[in-house]
Amino acid sequence: MMLKGHRAKVLLALAACVGMSWLPTPTEQRRRALAPIAAFAATIQWARADAAFDEGRLDIGLARAERALEWNPSAAEGWSWLASVLVHRFGAPEFESTAEARRTWVEAGLAILARGEGLAAEPQELAFHAGLVMAFVASLPDEVLEWPGGARTAWTEAAEHFERAKALGHPRADAIAQAAWREVHRPDPATEEGSLDPAALPTEGSSASEQAPPDKD
Amino acid sequence: MRVPLMRLALRRSLWPALLVGCLAVGWVLWNNRVGAASELATWSRSPGILRHAVWMTGILVSGPLLLGRAVAIGHRLAGADAPWCASRPASRLGVLCSSWIGALTAACVLMILLAAAAELGVGTQVSRALQPIGPAELTPLETSESGIVSFELEEPAHENAAVLRLPVGLIATGGPSARIRARLMRTAGGAFVERELIVATTRPIELDLPAGEGPLRLELERVEDGALVLVPAKRAGWWRVMRHPAIASLFLACLGFLVCAALLAWALALGVWMRPAPATALLLAVAIALWFSGGTLGGWGVAMEHIAGGDIPALPTLLGSGLAMAMTAAGGCLGWWGLRWGARS
Numbered sequence: 305m306m307l308k309g310h311r312a313k314v315l316l317a318l319a320a321c322v323g324m325s326w327l328p329t330p331t332e333q334r335r336r337a338l339a340p341i342a343a344f345a346a347t348i349q350w351a352r353a354d355a356a357f358d359e360g361r362l363d364i365g366l367a368r369a370e371r372a373l374e375w376n377p378s379a380a381e382g383w384s385w386l387a388s389v390l391v392h393r394f395g396a397p398e399f400e401s402t403a404e405a406r407r408t409w410v411e412a413g414l415a416i417l418a419r420g421e422g423l424a425a426e427p428q429e430l431a432f433h434a435g436l437v438m439a440f441v442a443s444l445p446d447e448v449l450e451w452p453g454g455a456r457t458a459w460t461e462a463a464e465h466f467e468r469a470k471a472l473g474h475p476r477a478d479a480i481a482q483a484a485w486r487e488v489h490r491p492d493p494a495t496e497e498g499s500l501d502p503a504a505l506p507t508e509g510s511s512a513s514e515q516a517p518p519d520k521d
Numbered sequence: 522m523r524v525p526l527m528r529l530a531l532r533r534s535l536w537p538a539l540l541v542g543c544l545a546v547g548w549v550l551w552n553n554r555v556g557a558a559s560e561l562a563t564w565s566r567s568p569g570i571l572r573h574a575v576w577m578t579g580i581l582v583s584g585p586l587l588l589g590r591a592v593a594i595g596h597r598l599a600g601a602d603a604p605w606c607a608s609r610p611a612s613r614l615g616v617l618c619s620s621w622i623g624a625l626t627a628a629c630v631l632m633i634l635l636a637a638a639a640e641l642g643v644g645t646q647v648s649r650a651l652q653p654i655g656p657a658e659l660t661p662l663e664t665s666e667s668g669i670v671s672f673e674l675e676e677p678a679h680e681n682a683a684v685l686r687l688p689v690g691l692i693a694t695g696g697p698s699a700r701i702r703a704r705l706m707r708t709a710g711g712a713f714v715e716r717e718l719i720v721a722t723t724r725p726i727e728l729d730l731p732a733g734e735g736p737l738r739l740e741l742e743r744v745e746d747g748a749l750v751l752v753p754a755k756r757a758g759w760w761r762v763m764r765h766p767a768i769a770s771l772f773l774a775c776l777g778f779l780v781c782a783a784l785l786a787w788a789l790a791l792g793v794w795m796r797p798a799p800a801t802a803l804l805l806a807v808a809i810a811l812w813f814s815g816g817t818l819g820g821w822g823v824a825m826e827h828i829a830g831g832d833i834p835a836l837p838t839l840l841g842s843g844l845a846m847a848m849t850a851a852g853g854c855l856g857w858w859g860l861r862w863g864a865r866s
Binding site for chain 2: 357358359361363366374396399401412415416419
C-alpha cells in the first residue's frame with residue numbers, strides 16, 4: 305500500500321492543515337511584513353471589487369474589498385472608498401427600497417471607518433470622513449433613513465467624529481466641528497433637518513474620493 | 522496496465538502538490554476564521570465565497586505543481602527512466618497509460634480533499650443554490666401599453682426548472698436605477714409571479730416559475746422614471762433549486778476530473794517531446810487561456826464565478842465530455858508517438 309510508507313507525510317499534511325486553521329490571529333506587524341507586495345495585490349482586488357459591485361454581486365465585491373483591506377490596511381483611501389460605496393451607493397433610495405435596509409448599509413459604512421481608524425496610517429482622515437457621513441445623514445429628510453434620535457442625534461455624532469478627527473490632527477476638523485455643534489444647539493426645531501453651512505464644509509476633493517476605487521497605496 | 526508504474530507516478534505527482542496545497546488551504550481556512558468577526562461578514566461570508574476561496578487556492582497552488590510533476594514524469598520516461606521503468610517487458614503505451622492513471626489518481630485525491638475542505642469551510646451555513654439546466658428563448662411580443670415590454674417563453678423542457686434568470690443591462694439616463702415590476706405568467710391564464718424591484722446593477726432578474734403548464738409570458742413594466750433597463754439577449758436561463766448546496770463541490774470535482782484527464786495526458790506527452798520547464802509553461806499558458814475563454818472547452822473562470830455567487834456549476838455536456846476525452850486521447854497518442862520514435866533519444 306502506497307500510504308503505508310508515507311504515513312508520516314500524510315499525517316504531516318493533515319496536521320499542517322488542521323493546525324493552521326487553529327492558529328491565533330496574526331499581529332499587524334506580521335501582516336505588514338508583506339506590505340509592498342500586498343499593496344499591489346490589494347489594488348487589483350479593489351478593481352475586482354468595483355466590477356463585482358457593478359454586476360450586482362455584492363457578496364463577492366465585499367469579500368474582495370475585505371481581502372484588499374486585509375492586505376493593505378494602512379491605506380486610508382481603501383477604507384474611505386468602501387465606506388462611501390456602502391453609505392452613498394448601497395444606502396441610497398435608488399438602491400434599497402426600505403429605510404431599515406438603507407440604515408443598515410450606512411451603519412456598516414460607519415463601522416468600516418471605525419475599524420479603519422485602528423489600522424490606517426491616517427486615522428484622522430477616517431474620523432473626518434465618519435463626521436461627513438453623519439452630517440450627510442443629518443441633512444437627509446427623516447424618512448430616508450429614519451435615523452434613531454433624528455437629525456439632532458446625527459449632528460451630535462457628526463460633531464463627535466469631527467472632534468475626534470481634530471484630536472488626531474486633522475487640519476480642517478476644528479472649524480467643521482464648531483459648525484456641527486452649532487447645528488446641534490440650534491434652538492429652532494424646524495432647522496433640525498437643515499443642512500450644514502456650505503461655506504464651512506470642505507471643498508470637493510478634500511475628503512476621501514467617492515468616485516473611484518483607490519489605485520495606489 | 523502496470524500497477525507499480527501507476528504507484529510510482531502517483532507518488533511522484535501527489536506529494537508536492539498535496540503538501541503545498543494543504544498548507545495553502547489551511548491558510549485560507551485560517552483567514553476565513555480570523556475574518557469571521559467583520560462587520561461585513563453578513564454579506565461577504567456567504568457559502569459560495571468560502572467554497573470559491575478554497576477551490577481557487579487549491580487550483581492555483583496544486584494545479585501547476587501537479588502539471589509540472591506530470592511533465593517531469595513524461596520527460597523521465599523518455600530519458601533516464603526508460604531502461605528500467607518496468608520490471609517486466611512492457612509496451613511503451615502501457616508505460617505511458619500507467620503513468621497517466623497514476624497522475625490522474627493523484628489529481629482525484631487532491632480534488633476529493635479540496636471538496637472536503639471546501640465543504641468543511643462552508644460549515645452549516647445554508648443558502649439557496651441554483652444550477653443552470655437550460656436556455657429560455659425570449660420571443661418579443663407587441664404591446665399596446667407604453668412602458669411595458671413583453672416576451673413569450675416556451676414551457677421549460679426540464680421538469681425541475683424552478684427559476685427564470687433574465688440578464689439585464691442598465692443605462693443610467695434619468696437616474697442611477699430603475700424601479701420595475703416583473704411579472705411571469707402562464708399565457709393561458711391562471712397562476713403568475715410578480716415582483717417589484719429596483720434595478721441598480723446588471724445583476725440578472727430572478728423570477729420563480731408559476732404553477733401550471735403551458736407557454737409563459739414575461740412582462741417588464743416601468744413603475745417610475747429612472748435609468749433605462751435593457752434586455753440585451755434573446756435568451757434567458759432556466760435554473761433549478763438544489764436541496765444540497767454541498768453538491769457544488771462534487772460537480773466541480775467531476776468537471777475537474779475531465780479537465781485533469783486531458784491536461785495530464787498532454788503534460789506527459791509534452792514532457793516526452795520537450796524540456797520540462799517550457800512544456801509546463803506552455804501547458805499553463807493554454808490552461809490560463811482556456812480559463813478566460815468561452816467555448817466548449819473553456820469558460821472555467823465563469824464557472825468559478827458562479828461558484829462564488831453561490832450557484833452550482835452545470836453538468837458537463839455530452840459535447841464537452843466528448844471533446845475532453847478526445848483531447849485526452851490526442852495527448853496520449855502524441856506521448857506514445859514520442860516514446861515509440863524516441864523523441865528524446
